[in-house]
Amino acid sequence: MISLLIIYIFTDGSLVVLLRFQLFSLTVGDKTWLKFGASEFYIYRGSPVNHTAAVNACALLGATLARVKTTQLHNFLVKSIGTNPPQDFFFIGLKRVNLEKTGFKWNDGSSVTTGETQWLSPDPNNKNNNEYCVSMIFKVIGSNGSWYDVQCSRDSNYLCERPAGKTVEGSSVKTVYSSKKYTLVAVLYKMCLSAPPYKIQARARMLDESFPHRFNVTTYDIRSLEFVARLERIDLDIGWNTSQINISWKAYFNTTVTIN
Numbered sequence: 254m255i256s257l258l259i260i261y262i263f264t265d266g267s268l269v270v271l272l273r274f275q276l277f278s279l280t281v282g283d284k285t286w287l288k289f290g291a292s293e294f295y296i297y298r299g300s301p302v303n304h305t306a307a308v309n310a311c312a313l314l315g316a317t318l319a320r321v322k323t324t325q326l327h328n329f330l331v332k333s334i335g336t337n338p339p340q341d342f343f344f345i346g347l348k349r350v351n352l353e354k355t356g357f358k359w360n361d362g363s364s365v366t367t368g369e370t371q372w373l374s375p376d377p378n379n380k381n382n383n384e385y386c387v388s389m390i391f392k393v394i395g396s397n398g399s400w401y402d403v404q405c406s407r408d409s410n411y412l413c414e415r416p417a418g419k420t421v422e423g424s425s426v427k428t429v430y431s432s433k434k435y436t437l438v439a440v441l442y443k444m445c446l447s448a449p450p451y452k453i454q455a456r457a458r459m460l461d462e463s464f465p466h467r468f469n470v471t472t473y474d475i476r477s478l479e480f481v482a483r484l485e486r487i488d489l490d491i492g493w494n495t496s497q498i499n500i501s502w503k504a505y506f507n508t509t510v511t512i513n
C-alpha cells in the first residue's frame with residue numbers, strides 16, 4: 254500500500270487542504286505481486302538465503318524463480334527493485350548446465366537463445382569452478398541488476414514468478430424462498446474448473462428487476478464445483494416469497510485455470 258499526502262497552500266497563505274490517497278496493489282497475504290505480461294513477480298528482500306531455500310520459498314507461493322527472458326522484463330524488474338538503497342543479490346531462475354559461457358538453462362528447461370542476456374562483464378566466469386547459479390547484482394557500482402554467476406550456497410534475495418492471477422465469471426438463476434432476512438444457497442459453477450478459486454465475489458438481484466429487494470452476498474465453502482452464497486436482504490428486515498434470483502459471481506485464482 255502506498256499513501257500520498259498532498260498539501261495545497263493557497264497564495265494568500267490562508268488555506269491548507271490535506272488530501273490523503275491510498276493506492277492499493279494486488280496483494281495476496283502480505284506479499285505484493287507485480288504483474289508483467291502473463292506473469293506476476295514477487296521481490297523477496299528478507300534475510301538472504303541460499304539457492305535451494307529460494308527455490309523452496311518460491312514453490313510455497315506456487316511460483317518458481319523468475320525467468321528474465323527479455324530486456325523489457327529485465328528493465329521492469331530492475332526498476333521495481335530500485336537502486337536506492339542499493340540491494341545486494343537476487344537469484345533468478347537461470348542455472349549453469351555445463352562449463353561453456355553459454356551453458357545456462359532457464360528453470361523451464363529452455364536455453365538462453367534470445368541473445369537478450371544481461372551479463373556483467375567478464376561474467377559468466379565460473380570463478381573457482383563452482384558458480385552454478387545466477388543472480389541479478391546491485392552491489393557493484395553500476396551493476397544495476399546485471400547478471401552474475403555465483404555459488405548456489407551464496408545467501409541472496411530472490412525473485413519469484415508465477416502465472417498472473419486469473420478470474421472466471423458466471424451466473425445462475427435460483428428459485429429461492431426465505432422466512433428470515435437471510436438464507437444459504439448452493440451455487441454450481443456449471444463449468445468444470447481445474448482448481449478451486451481462492452476467493453469468490455458474488456451479487457444477487459431479483460430476475461425481475463422491478464422488485465425492490467436488495468441483497469448483500471457473502472460466500473462460503475468454496476470448492477471446485479460449487480460454492481455457498483449467503484443472501485441477506487438489506488432493503489427490509491424480513492424474508493421474501495419464492496422468487497427467481499440471479500446470482501452472478503467472479504472467481505479468483507492465483508494460478509492459471511482451465512475450464513472444461
Ligand SMILES: *[C@@H]1O[C@H](CO)[C@@H](O)[C@H](O)[C@H]1NC(C)=O
Nearest residue numbers: 327328329331332395397398
Ligand atoms: C538501471 O537500469 C534501468 C532499467 O534497466 C534503467 O532504466 C536505469 O537508467 C539504469 N540506471 C543506471 C544508473 O544505469
Ligand SMILES: *[C@@H]1O[C@H](CO)[C@@H](O)[C@H](O)[C@H]1NC(C)=O
Nearest residue numbers: 302303304305306405406407
Ligand atoms: C541452504 O540453506 C538451508 C537453510 O539454511 C540449509 O538447511 C541447507 O543445507 C543449505 N543448502 C545448501 C546447499 O547450502
Ligand SMILES: *[C@@H]1O[C@H](CO)[C@@H](O)[C@H](O)[C@H]1NC(C)=O
Nearest residue numbers: 468469470471485486487488
Ligand atoms: C453488506 O456487507 C458488507 C460486507 O460484509 C457490510 O460491510 C455492509 O455493512 C453490509 N450492508 C448491509 C446493509 O448490511
